[in-house]
Amino acid sequence: MAAKRSSQKLRPIITEHWDDPNLFTLAGYQKVGGYKALKAALKKTPDQVIELVKASGLRGRGGAGFPTGMKWGFVPKKGDKPRYLVVNADESEPGACKDVPLMLADPHLLVEGVIITSYAIEAKEAFIYIRGEVPEAVRRVSWAVKEAREAGLIGRNVAGSDYSLEVTVHAGAGAYICGEETALLDSLEGFRGQPRLKPPFPAVAGLYAAPTVINNVETIANVPFIVTNGAEWFRGYGTEKSPGFKLWAVSGHVERPGIYEAPFGITMRELLDYAGGVRYGRDVKFWIPGGSSVPMLTAEHLDIPLTYEDLAAAGTMLGTGTPMVFDTTTSVVKAVTRWLEFYKHESCGKCTPCREGTYWVVDILQRFEQGDGKKTELKLLDDLSNQIEGRSFCALGDAAATPFPAAMKYFADEFDLATKTPVDKTFDPAATMLKSPVAV
Amino acid sequence: MTPPANSVSLPNDIDKELTTIADRYTHRRSAILPMLHLVQSYQGWVSPEGIEACARVLGISPAEVSGVSTFYTMYRRRPCGKHLIGVCTTSLCGMLGGDAVLQDLREYLSVDENGDSPDGMFTVEHIECQAACSQAPVVTIDWEFFQYMTPWRMHEVVADLRDGKEVKPDRGSTVRGFREVEKVLAGMELTEPTQPAVDDAMLAGLMVAKGKAKS
Ligand SMILES: Cc1cc2nc3c(=O)[nH]c(=O)nc-3n(C[C@H](O)[C@H](O)[C@H](O)COP(=O)(O)O)c2cc1C
Ligand code: SF4
Numbered sequence: 001m002a003a004k005r006s007s008q009k010l011r012p013i014i015t016e017h018w019d020d021p022n023l024f025t026l027a028g029y030q031k032v033g034g035y036k037a038l039k040a041a042l043k044k045t046p047d048q049v050i051e052l053v054k055a056s057g058l059r060g061r062g063g064a065g066f067p068t069g070m071k072w073g074f075v076p077k078k079g080d081k082p083r084y085l086v087v088n089a090d091e092s093e094p095g096a097c098k099d100v101p102l103m104l105a106d107p108h109l110l111v112e113g114v115i116i117t118s119y120a121i122e123a124k125e126a127f128i129y130i131r132g133e134v135p136e137a138v139r140r141v142s143w144a145v146k147e148a149r150e151a152g153l154i155g156r157n158v159a160g161s162d163y164s165l166e167v168t169v170h171a172g173a174g175a176y177i178c179g180e181e182t183a184l185l186d187s188l189e190g191f192r193g194q195p196r197l198k199p200p201f202p203a204v205a206g207l208y209a210a211p212t213v214i215n216n217v218e219t220i221a222n223v224p225f226i227v228t229n230g231a232e233w234f235r236g237y238g239t240e241k242s243p244g245f246k247l248w249a250v251s252g253h254v255e256r257p258g259i260y261e262a263p264f265g266i267t268m269r270e271l272l273d274y275a276g277g278v279r280y281g282r283d284v285k286f287w288i289p290g291g292s293s294v295p296m297l298t299a300e301h302l303d304i305p306l307t308y309e310d311l312a313a314a315g316t317m318l319g320t321g322t323p324m325v326f327d328t329t330t331s332v333v334k335a336v337t338r339w340l341e342f343y344k345h346e347s348c349g350k351c352t353p354c355r356e357g358t359y360w361v362v363d364i365l366q367r368f369e370q371g372d373g374k375k376t377e378l379k380l381l382d383d384l385s386n387q388i389e390g391r392s393f394c395a396l397g398d399a400a401a402t403p404f405p406a407a408m409k410y411f412a413d414e415f416d417l418a419t420k421t422p423v424d425k426t427f428d429p430a431a432t433m434l435k436s437p438v439a440v
Numbered sequence: 441m442t443p444p445a446n447s448v449s450l451p452n453d454i455d456k457e458l459t460t461i462a463d464r465y466t467h468r469r470s471a472i473l474p475m476l477h478l479v480q481s482y483q484g485w486v487s488p489e490g491i492e493a494c495a496r497v498l499g500i501s502p503a504e505v506s507g508v509s510t511f512y513t514m515y516r517r518r519p520c521g522k523h524l525i526g527v528c529t530t531s532l533c534g535m536l537g538g539d540a541v542l543q544d545l546r547e548y549l550s551v552d553e554n555g556d557s558p559d560g561m562f563t564v565e566h567i568e569c570q571a572a573c574s575q576a577p578v579v580t581i582d583w584e585f586f587q588y589m590t591p592w593r594m595h596e597v598v599a600d601l602r603d604g605k606e607v608k609p610d611r612g613s614t615v616r617g618f619r620e621v622e623k624v625l626a627g628m629e630l631t632e633p634t635q636p637a638v639d640d641a642m643l644a645g646l647m648v649a650k651g652k653a654k655s
Binding site: 010011012015016018019021022023024091092093094095096097099100101104105125131132133134135136138139140142143146168169170171172173174175176187188189190191192193208248249250251252253256257258259260261262274275276292322324326330331334335338339341342345346348429430432433434435 | 464465466467469470471472473474476477498507508511512513514515526529530531532534535536537539540567568569570571572573574575576577580583584585588590609611612613621624625626627630631632633636637638640641642643644645646647648649653
């Protein structure tokens with residue numbers, strides 16, 4: 001199939017004004033229509049806002065794709081417990097690089113989404129939990145919250161209405177697992193960030209055991225657009241099951257890595273084309289649609305529409321929707337080893353299959369990297385992956401069990417070769433690099 | 441545990457400052473992460489003294505605070521150099537050049553087994569994914585962001601920091617020091633951003649859509 005040369009599939013909606021040098025300020029944001037959606041939302045009842053988001057079909061952008069309106073609808077509105085909104089801005093999934101850019105470029109869009117969402121679920125307090133390693137995002141979002149408060153958009157009587165809301169920006173301290181929603185809650189309560197048993201789900205017993213909605217940054221950023229333009233408009237993009245548009249953050253061996261916003265249903269081949277293709281005109285070896293936690297695909301799969309349903313049918317997942325592309329210079333054995341080292345490092349230690357399993361998988365994979373793997377150990381790696389998957393306490397374990405079997409499906413011969421030859425001999429590390437290690 | 445020789449003490453009124461953080465939260469224990477960041481902003485690590493101060497202010501045991509502190513990788517168990525240099529070596533960054541940058545930097549700065557340079561200026565470590573994969577290989581200095589890093593660019597940056605020159609990260613403000621940035625994470629320093637923090641990767645799609653892509 002011929003790649004499209006025009007940019008007709010790209011639709012900058014969230015990113016439309018990112019090149020505006022004043023967008024990060026309150027005045028700059030208002031100039032492009034910012035906070036109008038909030039005023040429109042406040043004219044509706046909270047339940048009407050929930051119905052609107054339900055009708056739009058918006059799905060969570062944090063990885064699981066859960067319908068957002070439905071999640072909001074689970075929050076019981078009767079009872080004397082407070083309700084909370086917690087924004088998951090812990091972005092740490094290898095490959096994901098969209099939430100941090102959004103907070104840097106357009107912090108008020110997040111803040112406006114937070115206020116509308118809090119209003120819809122009738123929360124009086126919202127927390128934005130930002131990973132600690134990005135102080136610049138903490139600075140910008142904190143400042144945006146301050147500006148919004150001074151403008152009467154946060155605090156008592158939001159924009160002159162009867163509704164009041166407090167927003168707290170909270171910095172984490174380095175732990176991928178705190179992106180898992182229940183671990184995030186424990187962390188925000190001041191404990192080690194370890195996942196909780198579900199049920200009860202956060203909608204019923206979340207932060208401080210009170211009803212809580214947890215949403216991803218990009219999810220929340222969609223809300224003002226839906227309020228302004230309506231559910232039908234939103235459904236005009238994407239597919240029935242994957243409505244709307246997405247910040248496709250493309251990384252790896254492409255000419256112009258970065259964020260390409262387009263409706264669901266665009267293909268990787270089209271994204272690659274917009275990104276200038278694989279660098280030096282090389283070929284794709286493998287790519288991962290949505291973070292290291294979802295199974296890899298190969299050059300054969302470049303024409304699959306990027307939707308939840310089509311990627312599931314291809315045996316993978318949309319995940320965070322942030323494709324990583326690796327060209328033919330890449331050692332898949334090395335890539336998998338590194339991902340497993342990541343999961344081992346980030347395992348919270350709560351359950352045995354993940355804590356011990358990742359340890360052993362890394363131990364074996366590192367020997368393969370050195371060309372010292374044994375053929376029988378391939379079976380062992382497979383067994384270990386099977387025992388981690390489905391037996392771990394949270395989805396991090398399942399994620400850790402993903403890269404190896406997925407790689408074996410397409411590149412078994414490379415693991416075979418790594419029983420004899422160190423991977424750095426087969427694949428020159430200098431060739432994989434962005435720039436040659438020797439100064440020119 | 442006796443504090444290492446290069447550790448400084450906490451200010452006398454540390455409890456007061458820690459209390460202002462705790463007071464921001466209805467459930468005071470929620471303040472523990474920002475409080476530990478504040479401790480690091482004074483000491484460059486989480487010392488036993490700092491743990492006790494947090495425990496005192498929150499009315500929980502030092503063992504509880506220590507249990508939390510040791511869970512998170514940003515809390516350091518030894519004093520950090522003036523600047524903390526983190527090189528991302530998770531799959532993509534590592535293979536796109538992070539491995540080479542880290543190896544070279546360790547040699548260039550003659551760091552010891554703890555990652556410290558002999559002059560106490562730098563602590564070097566490998567870090568995990570920074571959620572900036574489109575800008576790989578990524579390096580952070582005092583958690584400020586540097587993209588598409590190479591060994592030779594790293595040498596220039598390090599030399600500038602040594603010479604006390606102003607070093608601007610690729611998005612955001614200025615590299616100031618590990619302790620200074622910890623104050624931001626503690627929520628104790630609110631500064632007005634004056635410039636956009638947008639780079640080419642963030643605008644890549646927008647520029648193509650506008651027909652302005654660089655080739
Ligand atoms: C190990 C792990 C890490 C996660 N990290 C993140 C993250 O950094 N950001 C995020 O929004 N969701 C993350 N998630 C998904 C969250 O648990 C949750 O599904 C999401 O925040 C819900 O928001 P959404 O419905 O808006 O997508 C992670 C899940 C797991 C298992
Ligand atoms: S699967 Fe891993 S991260 Fe999740 S609870 Fe178990 S040990 Fe912790």
